[in-house]
Amino acid sequence: MRPRFTAHTRSRSLSDPLARALLPPEDESSIERESRIRSEQAAKKVSDDIDEQIRLEKVELKRQKNVIKVLLLGQSESGKSTTLKQFQLLHMPSAFHAERIAWRAVIYLNLIRSVRRILDALILPDPSQPSASASTYSVARNGDDIDSFLHFDGPSARSPSSQSSVRFERYAQRLAPLLALEQRLIRQLAFPDEDDDPPFSDPPIMNALPDYIVLPVPSSVIGSTSPNTWSGELALRPTSNWKKSLSFQSITQPKSAHTGEVRGWWEDARDPVHVLHACAGGEFGIRALWRDQTVLSVLARRRVRMEESAGFYLNDVERITALKYIPTDDDVLRARLKTLGVVEHSFTIKDGVHGANGNVQWRIYDVGGARHQRQAWAPYFEDVNAIIFLAPISAFDQTLAEDSRVNRLEDSMLLWRSVVSNKLLADVNIILFLNKCDLLKAKLEAGVSLAHHMVSYGNRLNDYVSVSNYFKKKFKALHQSHTPNTSRELYIHLTSVTDKHKTSLIISSVRDVILRQNLQNSRLM
Ligand SMILES: Nc1nc2c(ncn2[C@@H]2O[C@H](COP(=O)(O)OP(=O)(O)OP(=O)(O)O)[C@@H](O)[C@H]2O)c(=O)[nH]1
Ligand SMILES: [Mg+2]
Numbered sequence: 001m002r003p004r005f006t007a008h009t010r011s012r013s014l015s016d017p018l019a020r021a022l023l024p025p026e027d028e029s030s031i032e033r034e035s036r037i038r039s040e041q042a043a044k045k046v047s048d049d050i051d052e053q054i055r056l057e058k059v060e061l062k063r064q065k066n067v068i069k070v071l072l073l074g075q076s077e078s079g080k081s082t083t084l085k086q087f088q089l090l091h092m093p094s095a096f097h098a099e100r101i102a103w104r105a106v107i108y109l110n111l112i113r114s115v116r117r118i119l120d121a122l123i124l125p126d127p128s129q130p131s132a133s134a135s136t137y138s139v140a141r142n143g144d145d146i147d148s149f150l151h152f153d154g155p156s157a158r159s160p161s162s163q164s165s166v167r168f169e170r171y172a173q174r175l176a177p178l179l180a181l182e183q184r185l186i187r188q189l190a191f192p193d194e195d196d197d198p199p200f201s202d203p204p205i206m207n208a209l210p211d212y213i214v215l216p217v218p219s220s221v222i223g224s225t226s227p228n229t230w231s232g233e234l235a236l237r238p239t240s241n242w243k244k245s246l247s248f249q250s251i252t253q254p255k256s257a258h259t260g261e262v263r264g265w266w267e268d269a270r271d272p273v274h275v276l277h278a279c280a281g282g283e284f285g286i287r288a289l290w291r292d293q294t295v296l297s298v299l300a301r302r303r304v305r306m307e308e309s310a311g312f313y314l315n316d317v318e319r320i321t322a323l324k325y326i327p328t329d330d331d332v333l334r335a336r337l338k339t340l341g342v343v344e345h346s347f348t349i350k351d352g353v354h355g356a357n358g359n360v361q362w363r364i365y366d367v368g369g370a371r372h373q374r375q376a377w378a379p380y381f382e383d384v385n386a387i388i389f390l391a392p393i394s395a396f397d398q399t400l401a402e403d404s405r406v407n408r409l410e411d412s413m414l415l416w417r418s419v420v421s422n423k424l425l426a427d428v429n430i431i432l433f434l435n436k437c438d439l440l441k442a443k444l445e446a447g448v449s450l451a452h453h454m455v456s457y458g459n460r461l462n463d464y465v466s467v468s469n470y471f472k473k474k475f476k477a478l479h480q481s482h483t484p485n486t487s488r489e490l491y492i493h494l495t496s497v498t499d500k501h502k503t504s505l506i507i508s509s510v511r512d513v514i515l516r517q518n519l520q521n522s523r524l525m
Pocket of ligand 1: 074075076077078079080081082083309310311312333334335336337338339340367368369370435436437438439495496497498499
Protein backbone atom coordinates (compact mmCIF):
# COMPACT_ATOMS: atom_id res chain seq x y z
CA MET A 1 0.00 0.00 0.00
CA ARG A 2 1.18 3.50 -0.75
CA PRO A 3 1.82 5.78 2.15
CA ARG A 4 -0.93 8.31 2.62
CA PHE A 5 -0.06 11.98 3.04
CA THR A 6 -2.32 14.66 4.24
CA ALA A 7 -2.68 17.62 1.94
CA HIS A 8 -0.79 19.72 4.43
CA THR A 9 2.21 17.39 4.65
CA ARG A 10 2.27 16.86 0.95
CA SER A 11 2.17 20.53 0.08
CA ARG A 12 4.98 21.32 2.62
CA SER A 13 7.12 18.43 1.42
CA LEU A 14 6.76 19.39 -2.17
CA SER A 15 7.93 22.89 -1.45
CA ASP A 16 11.17 21.53 0.12
CA PRO A 17 13.49 20.04 -2.54
CA LEU A 18 15.47 17.98 -0.02
CA ALA A 19 12.32 16.49 1.50
CA ARG A 20 11.02 15.81 -2.00
CA ALA A 21 14.26 14.03 -2.89
CA LEU A 22 13.97 11.89 0.21
CA LEU A 23 10.45 10.78 -0.51
CA PRO A 24 10.12 7.18 -1.57
CA PRO A 25 9.45 6.72 -5.29
CA GLU A 26 5.79 6.81 -6.12
CA ASP A 27 5.90 3.40 -7.77
CA GLU A 28 7.74 1.69 -4.85
CA SER A 29 6.80 -1.96 -4.55
CA SER A 30 6.09 -3.54 -1.18
CA ILE A 31 9.40 -5.50 -1.29
CA GLU A 32 11.29 -2.32 -2.09
CA ARG A 33 9.51 -0.55 0.71
CA GLU A 34 10.42 -3.23 3.26
CA SER A 35 14.05 -3.13 2.23
CA ARG A 36 14.04 0.69 2.37
CA ILE A 37 12.57 0.68 5.87
CA ARG A 38 15.13 -1.90 7.02
CA SER A 39 18.04 0.16 5.73
CA GLU A 40 16.52 3.34 7.19
CA GLN A 41 16.27 1.60 10.55
CA ALA A 42 19.89 0.41 10.33
CA ALA A 43 21.03 3.92 9.42
CA LYS A 44 19.03 5.36 12.31
CA LYS A 45 20.65 2.88 14.72
CA VAL A 46 24.12 3.90 13.57
CA SER A 47 23.16 7.55 13.96
CA ASP A 48 21.66 6.95 17.44
CA ASP A 49 24.78 5.07 18.52
CA ILE A 50 26.95 7.99 17.44
CA ASP A 51 24.67 10.42 19.29
CA GLU A 52 24.88 8.28 22.42
CA GLN A 53 28.67 8.11 22.16
CA ILE A 54 28.86 11.90 21.83
CA ARG A 55 26.57 12.26 24.83
CA LEU A 56 28.71 9.92 26.92
CA GLU A 57 31.88 11.75 25.89
CA LYS A 58 30.30 15.03 26.96
CA VAL A 59 29.29 13.52 30.31
CA GLU A 60 32.79 12.12 30.77
CA LEU A 61 34.36 15.49 29.89
CA LYS A 62 32.08 17.22 32.36
CA ARG A 63 32.86 14.59 34.97
CA GLN A 64 36.59 14.99 34.38
CA LYS A 65 36.24 18.73 34.82
CA ASN A 66 34.55 18.02 38.13
CA VAL A 67 37.13 15.51 39.32
CA ILE A 68 40.39 16.78 40.66
CA LYS A 69 43.20 14.36 41.18
CA VAL A 70 45.92 15.34 43.60
CA LEU A 71 49.05 13.33 44.25
CA LEU A 72 50.92 13.69 47.55
CA LEU A 73 54.63 13.08 46.99
CA GLY A 74 57.74 13.19 49.14
CA GLN A 75 60.12 10.90 51.01
CA SER A 76 59.00 8.69 53.88
CA GLU A 77 58.02 10.63 57.03
CA SER A 78 57.74 13.87 55.05
CA GLY A 79 54.13 14.35 56.23
CA LYS A 80 52.02 13.14 53.26
CA SER A 81 49.54 11.08 55.26
CA THR A 82 49.33 13.87 57.83
CA THR A 83 48.44 16.34 55.06
CA LEU A 84 45.76 13.94 53.87
CA LYS A 85 44.37 13.81 57.42
CA GLN A 86 44.20 17.62 57.36
CA PHE A 87 42.17 17.51 54.14
CA GLN A 88 39.83 15.00 55.76
CA LEU A 89 39.56 17.04 58.92
CA LEU A 90 38.64 20.11 56.91
CA HIS A 91 36.23 18.51 54.47
CA MET A 92 34.84 15.45 56.26
CA PRO A 93 35.07 16.45 59.93
CA SER A 94 32.34 14.10 61.15
CA ALA A 95 33.93 11.06 59.48
CA PHE A 96 37.30 12.14 60.87
CA HIS A 97 35.91 12.43 64.38
CA ALA A 98 34.06 9.14 64.14
CA GLU A 99 37.34 7.42 63.31
CA ARG A 100 39.38 8.97 66.10
CA ILE A 101 38.88 6.01 68.38
CA ALA A 102 40.43 3.68 65.81
CA TRP A 103 43.72 5.55 66.18
CA ARG A 104 43.99 4.57 69.84
CA ALA A 105 45.94 1.38 69.07
CA VAL A 106 48.34 3.19 66.71
CA ILE A 107 49.00 5.81 69.36
CA TYR A 108 49.64 3.15 72.00
CA LEU A 109 52.05 1.43 69.63
CA ASN A 110 53.78 4.72 68.87
CA LEU A 111 54.22 5.38 72.60
CA ILE A 112 55.53 1.89 73.30
CA ARG A 113 57.94 2.26 70.39
CA SER A 114 59.34 5.44 71.92
CA VAL A 115 59.83 3.66 75.24
CA ARG A 116 61.55 0.80 73.46
CA ARG A 117 63.86 3.19 71.63
CA ILE A 118 64.93 4.72 74.92
CA LEU A 119 65.49 1.33 76.56
CA ASP A 120 67.49 0.24 73.52
CA ALA A 121 69.64 3.35 73.77
CA LEU A 122 70.29 2.66 77.45
CA ILE A 123 71.55 -0.87 76.96
CA LEU A 124 73.89 -0.08 74.08
CA PRO A 125 77.52 0.32 75.12
CA ASP A 126 78.37 3.95 75.74
CA PRO A 127 81.13 5.09 73.36
CA SER A 128 82.21 7.76 75.84
CA GLN A 129 82.96 5.08 78.48
CA PRO A 130 86.17 3.26 77.53
CA SER A 131 85.44 0.23 79.70
CA ALA A 132 81.98 -0.25 78.29
CA SER A 133 82.66 -2.27 75.19
CA ALA A 134 80.03 -4.15 73.23
CA SER A 135 81.03 -7.36 74.97
CA THR A 136 80.16 -6.03 78.41
CA TYR A 137 76.47 -5.95 77.66
CA SER A 138 74.28 -8.63 76.33
CA VAL A 139 72.38 -6.74 73.66
CA ALA A 140 69.73 -9.39 73.46
CA ARG A 141 66.33 -8.35 72.27
CA ASN A 142 64.56 -11.59 71.66
CA GLY A 143 60.87 -10.92 71.70
CA ASP A 144 60.16 -14.36 73.15
CA ASP A 145 62.79 -14.00 75.83
CA ILE A 146 62.27 -10.80 77.71
CA ASP A 147 64.66 -11.94 80.47
CA SER A 148 67.57 -11.73 78.08
CA PHE A 149 66.60 -8.14 77.30
CA LEU A 150 66.81 -7.36 80.99
CA HIS A 151 70.18 -8.96 81.50
CA PHE A 152 73.26 -6.78 81.90
CA ASP A 153 76.43 -8.83 81.77
CA GLY A 154 78.93 -9.10 84.56
CA PRO A 155 80.38 -6.66 87.06
CA SER A 156 82.56 -4.85 84.50
CA ALA A 157 79.46 -3.36 82.96
CA ARG A 158 78.54 -1.87 86.25
CA SER A 159 81.91 -0.55 87.32
CA PRO A 160 82.01 2.94 85.72
CA SER A 161 78.40 3.81 86.33
CA SER A 162 77.00 0.96 88.30
CA GLN A 163 74.31 3.11 89.84
CA SER A 164 73.03 4.10 86.44
CA SER A 165 73.15 0.52 85.24
CA VAL A 166 71.05 -0.61 88.16
CA ARG A 167 68.54 2.17 87.49
CA PHE A 168 68.35 1.26 83.81
CA GLU A 169 67.83 -2.35 84.73
CA ARG A 170 64.95 -1.38 87.00
CA TYR A 171 63.33 0.55 84.15
CA ALA A 172 63.71 -2.41 81.83
CA GLN A 173 62.09 -4.71 84.39
CA ARG A 174 59.27 -2.38 85.20
CA LEU A 175 58.47 -1.66 81.55
CA ALA A 176 58.90 -5.20 80.22
CA PRO A 177 55.10 -5.74 80.07
CA LEU A 178 54.99 -3.03 77.38
CA LEU A 179 57.15 -5.12 75.09
CA ALA A 180 54.79 -8.06 75.49
CA LEU A 181 51.84 -5.74 74.89
CA GLU A 182 53.46 -4.43 71.72
CA GLN A 183 53.64 -7.96 70.37
CA ARG A 184 50.06 -8.64 71.35
CA LEU A 185 48.80 -5.44 69.73
CA ILE A 186 50.63 -6.06 66.49
CA ARG A 187 49.33 -9.59 66.31
CA GLN A 188 45.84 -8.38 67.07
CA LEU A 189 46.06 -5.86 64.26
CA ALA A 190 47.59 -8.35 61.89
CA PHE A 191 44.99 -11.03 62.55
CA PRO A 192 41.92 -9.14 63.72
CA ASP A 193 39.68 -12.22 63.48
CA GLU A 194 41.81 -14.36 65.78
CA ASP A 195 40.64 -15.06 69.29
CA ASP A 196 42.12 -13.23 72.22
CA ASP A 197 45.66 -13.51 73.33
CA PRO A 198 47.17 -15.72 70.65
CA PRO A 199 50.57 -17.26 71.41
CA PHE A 200 53.39 -14.82 70.69
CA SER A 201 56.03 -17.28 69.63
CA ASP A 202 56.27 -16.10 66.00
CA PRO A 203 56.46 -12.53 64.85
CA PRO A 204 54.28 -11.51 61.89
CA ILE A 205 55.87 -12.38 58.58
CA MET A 206 55.45 -9.81 55.86
CA ASN A 207 53.60 -11.93 53.33
CA ALA A 208 51.49 -13.70 55.87
CA LEU A 209 49.87 -10.54 57.04
CA PRO A 210 46.71 -9.36 55.41
CA ASP A 211 46.92 -5.71 56.25
CA TYR A 212 49.81 -4.89 58.49
CA ILE A 213 53.47 -5.52 58.43
CA VAL A 214 56.25 -4.73 60.77
CA LEU A 215 59.19 -3.43 58.85
CA PRO A 216 62.66 -4.19 60.12
CA VAL A 217 64.61 -1.19 61.36
CA PRO A 218 68.28 -0.76 60.53
CA SER A 219 70.44 -2.77 62.86
CA SER A 220 72.28 0.43 63.84
CA VAL A 221 69.30 1.39 65.95
CA ILE A 222 69.33 -1.61 68.21
CA GLY A 223 72.71 -3.18 67.67
CA SER A 224 71.38 -6.35 66.13
CA THR A 225 68.11 -7.31 64.58
CA SER A 226 66.96 -10.66 65.74
CA PRO A 227 64.25 -12.30 63.63
CA ASN A 228 62.16 -12.47 66.78
CA THR A 229 62.47 -8.79 67.52
CA TRP A 230 59.59 -6.42 67.13
CA SER A 231 61.97 -3.72 66.14
CA GLY A 232 60.17 -2.36 63.14
CA GLU A 233 57.53 0.09 62.17
CA LEU A 234 53.87 -0.62 61.71
CA ALA A 235 52.84 -0.15 58.11
CA LEU A 236 49.52 -0.07 56.37
CA ARG A 237 48.60 -1.91 53.21
CA PRO A 238 46.36 0.00 50.77
CA THR A 239 43.65 -2.68 50.90
CA SER A 240 43.48 -2.61 54.63
CA ASN A 241 40.24 -2.11 56.46
CA TRP A 242 42.41 -1.19 59.38
CA LYS A 243 40.19 1.40 61.03
CA LYS A 244 37.57 -1.24 61.61
CA SER A 245 39.97 -3.79 63.00
CA LEU A 246 41.78 -1.22 65.13
CA SER A 247 38.69 -0.23 67.01
CA PHE A 248 38.90 -3.15 69.46
CA GLN A 249 35.82 -3.47 71.61
CA SER A 250 35.70 0.27 71.85
CA ILE A 251 32.04 0.86 71.21
CA THR A 252 30.53 2.15 74.37
CA GLN A 253 27.16 0.80 75.44
CA PRO A 254 24.71 2.26 77.93
CA LYS A 255 25.22 0.76 81.36
CA SER A 256 22.36 2.50 83.03
CA ALA A 257 19.48 4.17 81.29
CA HIS A 258 18.96 6.37 84.36
CA THR A 259 22.42 7.73 85.00
CA GLY A 260 23.52 7.88 81.36
CA GLU A 261 26.65 5.92 82.38
CA VAL A 262 28.30 4.00 79.60
CA ARG A 263 30.19 0.75 79.55
CA GLY A 264 33.42 1.05 77.60
CA TRP A 265 36.75 -0.59 76.83
CA TRP A 266 38.12 0.53 80.20
CA GLU A 267 35.96 -2.11 81.86
CA ASP A 268 37.45 -4.87 79.72
CA ALA A 269 40.42 -6.30 81.62
CA ARG A 270 42.05 -7.44 78.34
CA ASP A 271 42.05 -3.98 76.81
CA PRO A 272 45.63 -2.75 76.20
CA VAL A 273 44.99 0.43 78.16
CA HIS A 274 45.37 -1.45 81.44
CA VAL A 275 48.99 -2.46 80.82
CA LEU A 276 49.84 1.07 79.67
CA HIS A 277 48.07 2.59 82.63
CA ALA A 278 49.95 0.32 85.04
CA CYS A 279 53.32 1.13 83.45
CA ALA A 280 52.85 4.88 83.28
CA GLY A 281 53.39 6.03 86.85
CA GLY A 282 55.58 5.12 89.80
CA GLU A 283 59.32 5.26 90.37
CA PHE A 284 60.37 3.35 87.26
CA GLY A 285 57.36 4.00 85.08
CA ILE A 286 57.24 5.71 81.67
CA ARG A 287 56.83 9.18 83.13
CA ALA A 288 59.82 8.73 85.43
CA LEU A 289 61.90 7.36 82.53
CA TRP A 290 61.19 10.43 80.41
CA ARG A 291 62.08 12.79 83.28
CA ASP A 292 65.19 10.99 84.47
CA GLN A 293 68.20 13.28 83.93
CA THR A 294 70.59 10.31 83.68
CA VAL A 295 68.46 8.78 80.96
CA LEU A 296 68.15 12.11 79.15
CA SER A 297 71.90 12.63 79.23
CA VAL A 298 72.50 9.16 77.71
CA LEU A 299 70.01 10.03 74.95
CA ALA A 300 71.73 13.38 74.36
CA ARG A 301 75.15 11.68 74.15
CA ARG A 302 73.78 9.23 71.63
CA ARG A 303 72.07 12.06 69.72
CA VAL A 304 68.70 10.34 70.10
CA ARG A 305 66.20 13.20 69.78
CA MET A 306 62.93 11.63 70.76
CA GLU A 307 60.91 14.85 70.22
CA GLU A 308 61.74 14.66 66.54
CA SER A 309 60.70 11.07 66.08
CA ALA A 310 57.45 10.12 64.39
CA GLY A 311 54.56 9.41 66.74
CA PHE A 312 56.01 11.26 69.72
CA TYR A 313 53.70 11.20 72.78
CA LEU A 314 56.14 11.06 75.70
CA ASN A 315 55.11 14.52 76.90
CA ASP A 316 51.49 13.32 77.20
CA VAL A 317 51.91 9.99 78.98
CA GLU A 318 49.42 10.70 81.74
CA ARG A 319 46.67 11.69 79.30
CA ILE A 320 47.34 8.94 76.75
CA THR A 321 47.47 6.14 79.29
CA ALA A 322 44.32 7.27 81.11
CA LEU A 323 41.68 4.54 81.18
CA LYS A 324 39.08 6.58 79.30
CA TYR A 325 41.49 8.14 76.83
CA ILE A 326 39.99 9.16 73.50
CA PRO A 327 42.44 10.55 70.92
CA THR A 328 42.09 14.24 70.15
CA ASP A 329 42.41 15.67 66.63
CA ASP A 330 46.00 16.65 67.42
CA ASP A 331 46.81 13.14 68.63
CA VAL A 332 45.48 11.65 65.39
CA LEU A 333 47.51 14.13 63.35
CA ARG A 334 50.64 13.09 65.22
CA ALA A 335 50.01 9.33 64.97
CA ARG A 336 52.46 7.50 62.78
CA LEU A 337 51.37 4.67 60.51
CA LYS A 338 53.64 4.12 57.53
CA THR A 339 51.95 3.97 54.12
CA LEU A 340 52.59 1.09 51.73
CA GLY A 341 51.73 1.40 48.04
CA VAL A 342 49.20 4.01 46.95
CA VAL A 343 46.05 4.77 48.90
CA GLU A 344 43.20 6.68 47.23
CA HIS A 345 40.84 8.88 49.22
CA SER A 346 37.97 10.77 47.67
CA PHE A 347 35.54 13.34 48.89
CA THR A 348 33.28 15.95 47.39
CA ILE A 349 33.82 19.64 47.91
CA LYS A 350 31.33 22.34 47.08
CA ASP A 351 33.18 25.18 45.46
CA GLY A 352 32.44 28.68 44.35
CA VAL A 353 34.87 28.52 41.47
CA HIS A 354 32.84 26.15 39.27
CA GLY A 355 29.66 28.15 39.73
CA ALA A 356 27.04 28.34 42.40
CA ASN A 357 26.20 24.62 42.40
CA GLY A 358 29.66 23.34 41.58
CA ASN A 359 30.39 20.05 43.29
CA VAL A 360 33.89 18.85 42.72
CA GLN A 361 35.07 15.39 43.55
CA TRP A 362 38.60 15.32 44.90
CA ARG A 363 40.70 12.20 44.63
CA ILE A 364 43.80 12.40 46.73
CA TYR A 365 46.46 9.76 46.29
CA ASP A 366 48.70 9.19 49.31
CA VAL A 367 51.79 7.20 48.40
CA GLY A 368 54.43 5.35 50.37
CA GLY A 369 57.53 7.54 50.29
CA ALA A 370 60.27 5.06 51.18
CA ARG A 371 62.74 4.40 48.37
CA HIS A 372 61.47 0.95 47.45
CA GLN A 373 57.90 2.36 47.25
CA ARG A 374 58.61 5.08 44.72
CA GLN A 375 58.30 2.96 41.56
CA ALA A 376 54.57 2.76 42.33
CA TRP A 377 54.15 6.51 41.77
CA ALA A 378 54.64 6.77 37.98
CA PRO A 379 51.30 5.28 36.81
CA TYR A 380 49.54 8.10 38.69
CA PHE A 381 51.40 10.84 36.80
CA GLU A 382 49.32 10.54 33.64
CA ASP A 383 46.08 12.26 34.51
CA VAL A 384 46.89 14.03 37.75
CA ASN A 385 45.81 17.68 38.12
CA ALA A 386 48.08 18.77 40.92
CA ILE A 387 50.96 17.56 43.05
CA ILE A 388 51.61 18.53 46.63
CA PHE A 389 55.25 17.77 47.26
CA LEU A 390 56.46 17.63 50.87
CA ALA A 391 60.06 18.21 51.86
CA PRO A 392 60.76 18.00 55.61
CA ILE A 393 63.38 20.73 55.96
CA SER A 394 64.08 19.97 59.61
CA ALA A 395 65.78 16.77 58.46
CA PHE A 396 69.02 18.40 57.29
CA ASP A 397 71.02 16.48 59.91
CA GLN A 398 69.25 13.13 59.50
CA THR A 399 69.67 10.13 57.26
CA LEU A 400 67.09 7.91 55.59
CA ALA A 401 65.72 5.01 57.64
CA GLU A 402 66.11 2.78 54.57
CA ASP A 403 69.70 3.86 53.85
CA SER A 404 71.73 5.44 56.62
CA ARG A 405 74.33 6.70 54.12
CA VAL A 406 71.88 9.12 52.51
CA ASN A 407 71.14 12.52 54.03
CA ARG A 408 67.38 13.15 54.20
CA LEU A 409 67.49 16.68 52.86
CA GLU A 410 69.70 15.66 49.95
CA ASP A 411 67.27 12.86 49.15
CA SER A 412 64.37 15.35 49.24
CA MET A 413 66.16 17.67 46.84
CA LEU A 414 66.99 14.88 44.40
CA LEU A 415 63.40 13.69 44.53
CA TRP A 416 62.14 17.24 44.00
CA ARG A 417 64.43 17.63 41.00
CA SER A 418 63.20 14.43 39.42
CA VAL A 419 59.54 15.39 39.93
CA VAL A 420 59.84 18.94 38.58
CA SER A 421 61.88 17.81 35.57
CA ASN A 422 59.43 15.04 34.62
CA LYS A 423 58.00 15.78 31.15
CA LEU A 424 54.76 13.92 31.86
CA LEU A 425 54.14 16.38 34.68
CA ALA A 426 55.08 19.50 32.67
CA ASP A 427 51.55 20.93 32.83
CA VAL A 428 50.69 19.75 36.30
CA ASN A 429 50.36 22.34 39.06
CA ILE A 430 52.93 21.84 41.77
CA ILE A 431 52.63 23.02 45.32
CA LEU A 432 55.61 22.65 47.59
CA PHE A 433 55.28 22.24 51.35
CA LEU A 434 58.57 22.90 53.10
CA ASN A 435 57.41 20.92 56.10
CA LYS A 436 58.27 20.28 59.74
CA CYS A 437 59.05 23.96 60.28
CA ASP A 438 58.20 23.58 63.99
CA LEU A 439 60.96 21.00 64.35
CA LEU A 440 63.33 23.11 62.25
CA LYS A 441 62.79 26.08 64.52
CA ALA A 442 63.36 24.00 67.68
CA LYS A 443 66.47 22.43 66.20
CA LEU A 444 68.04 25.75 65.21
CA GLU A 445 67.18 27.23 68.61
CA ALA A 446 68.89 24.23 70.23
CA GLY A 447 72.05 25.29 68.41
CA VAL A 448 72.25 22.67 65.64
CA SER A 449 74.11 24.34 62.80
CA LEU A 450 72.86 24.02 59.23
CA ALA A 451 76.26 24.99 57.79
CA HIS A 452 77.78 22.06 59.64
CA HIS A 453 75.63 19.68 57.59
CA MET A 454 75.25 21.74 54.43
CA VAL A 455 78.49 23.46 53.52
CA SER A 456 76.82 25.61 50.86
CA TYR A 457 74.95 27.50 53.60
CA GLY A 458 78.25 29.20 54.46
CA ASN A 459 78.29 31.74 57.27
CA ARG A 460 74.70 32.95 56.98
CA LEU A 461 72.70 33.39 60.18
CA ASN A 462 71.58 30.12 61.77
CA ASP A 463 68.10 31.38 62.63
CA TYR A 464 64.69 30.20 61.45
CA VAL A 465 63.92 33.10 59.08
CA SER A 466 67.30 32.97 57.31
CA VAL A 467 67.32 29.18 57.05
CA SER A 468 63.72 28.85 55.83
CA ASN A 469 64.26 31.59 53.23
CA TYR A 470 67.39 29.85 52.07
CA PHE A 471 65.49 26.59 51.57
CA LYS A 472 62.71 28.40 49.73
CA LYS A 473 65.21 29.89 47.29
CA LYS A 474 67.04 26.60 46.91
CA PHE A 475 63.93 24.59 46.00
CA LYS A 476 62.67 27.36 43.73
CA ALA A 477 66.00 27.52 41.89
CA LEU A 478 65.95 23.74 41.41
CA HIS A 479 62.50 24.04 39.87
CA GLN A 480 63.48 26.90 37.57
CA SER A 481 66.58 25.16 36.28
CA HIS A 482 64.99 21.73 35.73
CA THR A 483 61.37 22.26 34.77
CA PRO A 484 60.35 21.63 31.15
CA ASN A 485 57.71 24.36 31.67
CA THR A 486 59.29 27.60 32.86
CA SER A 487 55.93 29.40 32.89
CA ARG A 488 54.59 27.04 35.57
CA GLU A 489 53.79 28.98 38.67
CA LEU A 490 55.21 27.40 41.80
CA TYR A 491 53.47 27.80 45.15
CA ILE A 492 55.69 27.33 48.18
CA HIS A 493 54.41 27.13 51.75
CA LEU A 494 56.34 26.85 54.99
CA THR A 495 54.30 24.28 56.90
CA SER A 496 54.00 22.28 60.08
CA VAL A 497 51.25 19.96 58.94
CA THR A 498 50.60 18.63 62.44
CA ASP A 499 49.37 22.14 63.32
CA LYS A 500 45.63 22.00 62.76
CA HIS A 501 44.83 25.69 62.59
CA LYS A 502 47.71 26.97 60.47
CA THR A 503 47.42 24.05 58.08
CA SER A 504 43.68 24.47 57.57
CA LEU A 505 44.33 27.99 56.21
CA ILE A 506 47.06 26.72 53.91
CA ILE A 507 44.90 23.82 52.71
CA SER A 508 42.03 26.20 51.90
CA SER A 509 44.30 28.42 49.84
CA VAL A 510 45.90 25.41 48.09
CA ARG A 511 42.43 24.04 47.32
CA ASP A 512 41.38 27.32 45.70
CA VAL A 513 44.56 27.55 43.63
CA ILE A 514 44.08 24.00 42.37
CA LEU A 515 40.40 24.60 41.58
CA ARG A 516 41.09 27.82 39.70
CA GLN A 517 43.92 26.33 37.68
CA ASN A 518 41.87 23.25 36.91
CA LEU A 519 39.07 25.46 35.63
CA GLN A 520 41.47 27.47 33.47
CA ASN A 521 42.94 24.28 32.00
CA SER A 522 39.50 22.83 31.28
CA ARG A 523 38.47 26.02 29.45
CA LEU A 524 41.50 25.59 27.24
CA MET A 525 40.48 22.02 26.39
N1 LIG B 1 56.38 17.93 64.52
C1 LIG B 1 55.94 17.63 63.31
N2 LIG B 1 55.66 16.35 63.00
C2 LIG B 1 55.21 16.09 61.75
C3 LIG B 1 55.01 17.10 60.78
N3 LIG B 1 54.55 16.52 59.65
C4 LIG B 1 54.44 15.21 59.91
N4 LIG B 1 54.83 14.95 61.17
C5 LIG B 1 54.86 13.65 61.84
O1 LIG B 1 55.81 12.86 61.17
C6 LIG B 1 55.38 11.50 61.13
C7 LIG B 1 55.41 11.01 59.70
O2 LIG B 1 54.39 11.67 58.95
P1 LIG B 1 53.54 10.90 57.85
O3 LIG B 1 52.49 11.85 57.40
O4 LIG B 1 53.13 9.57 58.35
O5 LIG B 1 54.66 10.72 56.74
P2 LIG B 1 54.49 10.11 55.26
O6 LIG B 1 55.11 11.09 54.34
O7 LIG B 1 53.07 9.75 55.01
O8 LIG B 1 55.40 8.82 55.37
P3 LIG B 1 55.28 7.42 54.53
O9 LIG B 1 53.90 6.93 54.69
O10 LIG B 1 56.31 6.54 55.15
O11 LIG B 1 55.63 7.76 53.11
C8 LIG B 1 53.99 11.47 61.77
O12 LIG B 1 54.11 11.03 63.10
C9 LIG B 1 53.54 12.90 61.72
O13 LIG B 1 52.66 13.22 62.75
C10 LIG B 1 55.33 18.45 61.14
O14 LIG B 1 55.21 19.40 60.36
N5 LIG B 1 55.78 18.64 62.41
MG1 LIG C 1 52.12 7.96 54.71
